[in-house]
Amino acid sequence: MYCCENCFKDRFLINKIRNNNIIDSCDYCYEDGVKVIKVDDLADVFAIFIPYYEKLEHGEHFIHEVHDPVDIGEFLYDLIQHEWMIFSAGIEGQTAKSLLTDIMLSLNSEYSEADLYVKAAEAVYFESTLEVWDNFSEELKHGNRFFPSKGYIAENIVNILKENNHIIPQSAIFYRGRIGKHIIDNMGAPPNEIASPGRANPRGISYLYASPQRKTCVAELRPYKSAVITLVEMTAKRQLKFVSLNTGRALISPFQFNGNLLEATETLSLYQKLVFELSKPVSPDNSEIDYLPTQYLSELIKNEGFDGFMFKSSLGPGDNYVIFNEKNVDLNSVEFCKIDEIQYTVHQSF
Known part of the structure; x- marks a missing residue:
């Protein structure tokens, strides 16, 4: 699967894809003749988010009988996009979610875009501005x-x-x-x-x-x-x-x-x-x-x-x-x- 420079707003990723110097069709925004990169080749880059966000777990972040999980956690895509604005407006939404899912599956075969996440405790209690x-x-x-x-x-x-x-x-x-x-x-x-x-x-x-x-x-x-x-x-x-x-x-x-x-x-x-x-x-x-x-x-x-x-x-x-x-x-x-x-x-x- 290929994604292209038009899928992202993040300048680091855009430059990485341009430097990859492969021109093909994008499997996400469906642009032809654009610079692309294999989704798997972005896995190491996105690994930066693993210690920063953690999967919402019963008993650790909430109690089923007391809390509604959706009141505590968010989808990983929403957390990343809100805080860092990685994906371009052209694919923002379900297409971008699918792209993130494919990248994260390269890192963790058990990843599901339906799971909810929170910032890791270390991130939450980090120093304020x-x-x-x-x-x-x-x-x-x-x-x-x-x-x-x-x-x-x-x-x-x-x-x-x-x-x-x-x-x-x-x-x-x-x-x-x-x-x-x-x-x-x-x-x-x-x-x-x-x-x-x-x-x-x-x-x-x-x-x-x-x-x-x-x-x-x-x-x-x-x-x-x-x-x-x-x-x-x-x-x-x-x-x-x-x-x-x-x-x-x-x-x-x-x-x-x-x-x-x-x-x-x-x-x-x-x-x-x-x-x-x-x-x-x-x-x-x-x-x-x-x-x-x-x-x-x-x-x-x-x-x-x-x-x-x-x-x-x-x-x-x-x-x-x-x-x-x-x-x-x-x-x-x-x-x-x-x-x-x-x-x-x-x-x-x-």
Whole structure:
């Protein structure tokens, strides 16, 4: 039995099937002339789910006289698809269930798609996202600043980063702003000697913060009404290799984490929290030490040879760029703007 690249949404599986380099007909979506793979050849990959989900058993997970099994367990397909979005919309439903059944039968001849499953106890009682974040940030601040005790976290985050690269083309235009009037020579990144710590950079290491949208660039400055600001237009001297931190969980594959789904889930929770913290407006109450976790992520990106990264702005309508080396951009021209109006939205805090 063959399945094809169109059967899956997961990018790891799509690439695996493309690299298999066999063109034939798919036995599930019935496409002809597509890249395919034998279902049996996916068994080892899907084995990652075996310790993560376990079959619902009377006496262990429920009592027949007390519980209705359907109130406690779910079909394995529903658990996997809800959490990881493996299968494409084109076959989602019974066809995808049949494909999963055939894969799992390659691993276990007694598997039945009618069986109910639950997350394994170890997965259920694993650290929450908040606990993962608190423990990680506390260790960086007051324990192991450069080498966290859970070494797999860095390795797994790097795997996520490599799957989410984004190319900024040569001559792409973006902007940087400063409050007040400044000459163009003062609109680049600050010298290392006076670089204060920020979300991405530690003290003494200067990065260039920019945005491809004027409005976002202005919003990130948080100017006051009637403030004069200077905007510099910049262009990329060459093609820049970025990491896009704007990807959702559906674009991250469970199969890229070297076989341990518990560690993958922990890393993914931490990664999403790091991206959220990066996007938050910088608070004047933040101390230098509060930036350490997001600086750690920034340094991982830099160490992997990327030129910078992009993430959603929480203040403006677009993205923020962090460029590690300002020599990769040209400063073209400056313009002066005056802030005429500022709008605030207020809600009651409980």
